[in-house]
Amino acid sequence: MIYLDNAATTLHKPPQVIEAVAEAMRSSGNPARGAHGSSLQASRTVYGARAKIAALFHCPRPDHVVFTSNVTEALNTAINGLIRPGDHVITTDLEHNSVLRPLYRLAAERDVALDFVPADRRGNLDYAMFSQLMRPNTRAIVCTHASNLTGNLVDLRQVSAAARAGGALLIVDAAQTAGCLPIDMEALGIDVLCFTGHKGLMGPQGTGGLCVRAGVEIAPLKVGGTGVQSYSPTQPAEYPTRLEAGTLNAHGIAGLSAAVDYLNEIGIPAIHEKETALMRRFLRGVRDIPGVTVYGDFSGDRAAIVALNIRDYDSGEVSDALAQDYGIATRPGAHCAPRMHRALGTEQQGAVRFSFSWYNTEAETDQAIRAVRELAEE
Amino acid sequence: MIYLDNAATTLHKPPQVIEAVAEAMRSSGNPARGAHGSSLQASRTVYGARAKIAALFHCPRPDHVVFTSNVTEALNTAINGLIRPGDHVITTDLEHNSVLRPLYRLAAERDVALDFVPADRRGNLDYAMFSQLMRPNTRAIVCTHASNLTGNLVDLRQVSAAARAGGALLIVDAAQTAGCLPIDMEALGIDVLCFTGHKGLMGPQGTGGLCVRAGVEIAPLKVGGTGVQSYSPTQPAEYPTRLEAGTLNAHGIAGLSAAVDYLNEIGIPAIHEKETALMRRFLRGVRDIPGVTVYGDFSGDRAAIVALNIRDYDSGEVSDALAQDYGIATRPGAHCAPRMHRALGTEQQGAVRFSFSWYNTEAETDQAIRAVRELAEE
Numbered sequence: 001m002i003y004l005d006n007a008a009t010t011l012h013k014p015p016q017v018i019e020a021v022a023e024a025m026r027s028s029g030n031p032a033r034g035a036h037g038s039s040l041q042a043s044r045t046v047y048g049a050r051a052k053i054a055a056l057f058h059c060p061r062p063d064h065v066v067f068t069s070n071v072t073e074a075l076n077t078a079i080n081g082l083i084r085p086g087d088h089v090i091t092t093d094l095e096h097n098s099v100l101r102p103l104y105r106l107a108a109e110r111d112v113a114l115d116f117v118p119a120d121r122r123g124n125l126d127y128a129m130f131s132q133l134m135r136p137n138t139r140a141i142v143c144t145h146a147s148n149l150t151g152n153l154v155d156l157r158q159v160s161a162a163a164r165a166g167g168a169l170l171i172v173d174a175a176q177t178a179g180c181l182p183i184d185m186e187a188l189g190i191d192v193l194c195f196t197g198h199k200g201l202m203g204p205q206g207t208g209g210l211c212v213r214a215g216v217e218i219a220p221l222k223v224g225g226t227g228v229q230s231y232s233p234t235q236p237a238e239y240p241t242r243l244e245a246g247t248l249n250a251h252g253i254a255g256l257s258a259a260v261d262y263l264n265e266i267g268i269p270a271i272h273e274k275e276t277a278l279m280r281r282f283l284r285g286v287r288d289i290p291g292v293t294v295y296g297d298f299s300g301d302r303a304a305i306v307a308l309n310i311r312d313y314d315s316g317e318v319s320d321a322l323a324q325d326y327g328i329a330t331r332p333g334a335h336c337a338p339r340m341h342r343a344l345g346t347e348q349q350g351a352v353r354f355s356f357s358w359y360n361t362e363a364e365t366d367q368a369i370r371a372v373r374e375l376a377e378e
Numbered sequence: 379m380i381y382l383d384n385a386a387t388t389l390h391k392p393p394q395v396i397e398a399v400a401e402a403m404r405s406s407g408n409p410a411r412g413a414h415g416s417s418l419q420a421s422r423t424v425y426g427a428r429a430k431i432a433a434l435f436h437c438p439r440p441d442h443v444v445f446t447s448n449v450t451e452a453l454n455t456a457i458n459g460l461i462r463p464g465d466h467v468i469t470t471d472l473e474h475n476s477v478l479r480p481l482y483r484l485a486a487e488r489d490v491a492l493d494f495v496p497a498d499r500r501g502n503l504d505y506a507m508f509s510q511l512m513r514p515n516t517r518a519i520v521c522t523h524a525s526n527l528t529g530n531l532v533d534l535r536q537v538s539a540a541a542r543a544g545g546a547l548l549i550v551d552a553a554q555t556a557g558c559l560p561i562d563m564e565a566l567g568i569d570v571l572c573f574t575g576h577k578g579l580m581g582p583q584g585t586g587g588l589c590v591r592a593g594v595e596i597a598p599l600k601v602g603g604t605g606v607q608s609y610s611p612t613q614p615a616e617y618p619t620r621l622e623a624g625t626l627n628a629h630g631i632a633g634l635s636a637a638v639d640y641l642n643e644i645g646i647p648a649i650h651e652k653e654t655a656l657m658r659r660f661l662r663g664v665r666d667i668p669g670v671t672v673y674g675d676f677s678g679d680r681a682a683i684v685a686l687n688i689r690d691y692d693s694g695e696v697s698d699a700l701a702q703d704y705g706i707a708t709r710p711g712a713h714c715a716p717r718m719h720r721a722l723g724t725e726q727q728g729a730v731r732f733s734f735s736w737y738n739t740e741a742e743t744d745q746a747i748r749a750v751r752e753l754a755e756e
Binding site for chain 1: 379381383386387389391395396399400403404405406407408413414415416417446447448449450451453454474475476477478479480482483486574576582583584585599600601602603604605608609611612613623624625626627628629630633694697698700701706707708710711712713714715716725
């Protein structure tokens with residue numbers, strides 16, 4: 001199978017990631033729940049992973065790296081833990097339901113006001129709007145780093161400047177970019193960076209988290225046992241314990257830690273360069289095929305995603321044909337990004353998304369181009 | 379190392395569990411996020427795990443088995459998703475902070491009233507209290523199946539009868555019993571059964587969940603992408619999607635599925651019998667050693683846990699000595715069960731917990747007895 005659904009989850013994990021998980025399952029106890037060897041080993045693995053993630057994203061304090069089960073949990077934690085009744089929030093048409101649904105719920109239940117920076121037909125934002133929409137009670141801008149549908153990047157420097165000028169927090173969804181291109185949360189002025197482990201970071205499912213700028217006080221989404229301060233009726237206030245109730249997925253985190261080692265060995269810029277080259281090769285091959293419509297803006301730096309449709313064919317049927325007749329895995333349909341589909345005019349048809357990873361090859365890319373051409377000629 | 383900290387996490391996993399996780403990491407896509415082979419394979423694995431968990435706990439509907447990252451998340455989901463402002467809740471002194479802290483938070487922030495069924499010095503409950511504490515606005519009884527400190531079982535039949543008579547829901551924390559002894563949620567009248575994957579079920583960390591009786595409507599703790607109904611601004615109402623936002627830990631769930639197969643091969647009653655025999659062997663060996671105090675009630679069926687102290691020695695120092703001088707892993711301190719320590723009178727000293735699993739042996743148990751004897755003679 002040619003796997004081009006890496007924006008959903010990377011299928012090919014480095015062998016050392018799988019081995020690290022297996023080894024943790026053979027030897028790791030419960031982190032922070034004892035002082036015997038296997039428990040201490042688990043604690044060291046988890047702390048090591050925090051330090052590596054902190055270094056990767058330029059989070060100044062490793063103890064402000066909090067682990068969650070995925071980026072959706074990270075976003076729910078940040079959004080629900082920071083935004084209060086009566087607050088105003090600015091977000092964008094590019095967002096995934098992991099941002100939209102928590103915000104819609106706060107709007108419906110907690111008197112939170114929302115404004116959206118609209119996307120144009122190519123999926124681009126008008127950055128001046130962030131400042132124009134700012135109000136005295138704007139608590140946060142919640143913004144993706146790249147559209148999971150088109151791959152368009154958001155210029156976080158401009159968003160960050162608007163947030164800072166307006167006294168608002170900047171919460172970033174890095175689901176599509178963590179591990180795929182360099183992210184410096186200090187330089188970019190990000191207050192909370194939410195990431196997932198199983199996509200670009202090439203780690204196991206069940207991992208993810210948030211990097212929190214010191215001084216940003218997030219109320220916990222869930223509370224419970226922490227192995228420390230057992231007699232306190234409330235969750236400890238210190239990060240990371242503050243947001244980590246219950247036993248961590250130390251098995252998965254061991255894999256994530258090995259994945260970050262692997263990424264650092266290659267270097268994120270090299271990964272980004274290769275993925276970009278494959279994505280652009282694919283784009284060149286398909287964009288002029290009669291009947292093919294490609295969505296998004298390819299003029300600048302971006303994530304390695306190409307979303308397209310063939311004539312008025314249902315995107316689900318095209319994706320099925322790619323899987324069954326060509327052995328090519330893609331994702332069709334609505335991609336949990338309803339506002340983006342409305343902006344692109346693909347609400348009914350959905351779109352077929354091709355997303356590339358470090359493990360893909362030029363030969364696979366060329367086979368995908370041929371498949372699109374043949375389907376367009378039918 | 380002799381690992382007797384199985385109530386924190388089971389260190390020894392069946393080899394097929396580790397292999398199932400590794401195989402899923404080699405071949406599984408994102409469940410419910412596409413129709414290509416690897417995504418469908420992940421979906422089938424997850425559905426298979428739901429069906430096995432449903433059968434194990436006698437949950438009538440596999441689609442009402444919801445996966446979470448651990449039992450703490452399951453309990454937070456059930457408690458926050460069912461208990462409303464103005465409600466009254468009955469719980470017990472046996473509870474872990476994973477039950478206490480969510481309830482304390484609701485009491486502090488959402489006008490929820492709490493009552494506790496007290497434990498006596500042996501850690502036993504007076505079951506008549508459940509009915510006596512019942513009020514017209516009692517929404518739920520939240521109750522552990524076994525104390526994580528003493529191993530005392532709670533008679534869920536009596537608790538369930540009180541809940542039913544009072545029109546309250548019964549939410550059960552099975553952290554210490556799932557996989558260790560048979561649980562029939564239908565026969566016991568449990569409305570929500572919360573379990574973790576990495577303890578008695580011998581599965582990977584990062585797995586757990588809740589089994590929900592049909593008709594019990596839990597509001598989601600987190601919302602986001604689901605791969606279905608992308609254009610709905612709210613989380614889909616159907617179980618399990620209702621409570622499962624974001625990409626599931628399909629790698630871990632594959633391991634949990636293999637773990638349940640392993641448990642079924644041996645049979646839960648056989649596991650319970652062996653663990654009980656080891657626990658009672660240990661008890662017989664230590665209870666009459668001068669200076670040793672054992673906590674809890676051993677007159678009936680129970681979880682395979684023995685908590686003790688030696689003279690007035692700090693439990694942390696005893697546990698350290700066991701680890702360093704004897705290679706025996708136990709857990710000391712407060713065990714995230716503050717009210718239970720108060721009931722037992724061990725608030726200052728904590729307790730050293732020995733907890734047994736299917737993989738322990740009589741020889742290991744005898745070594746632990748000798749170690750306790752030697753430490754008590756010092």
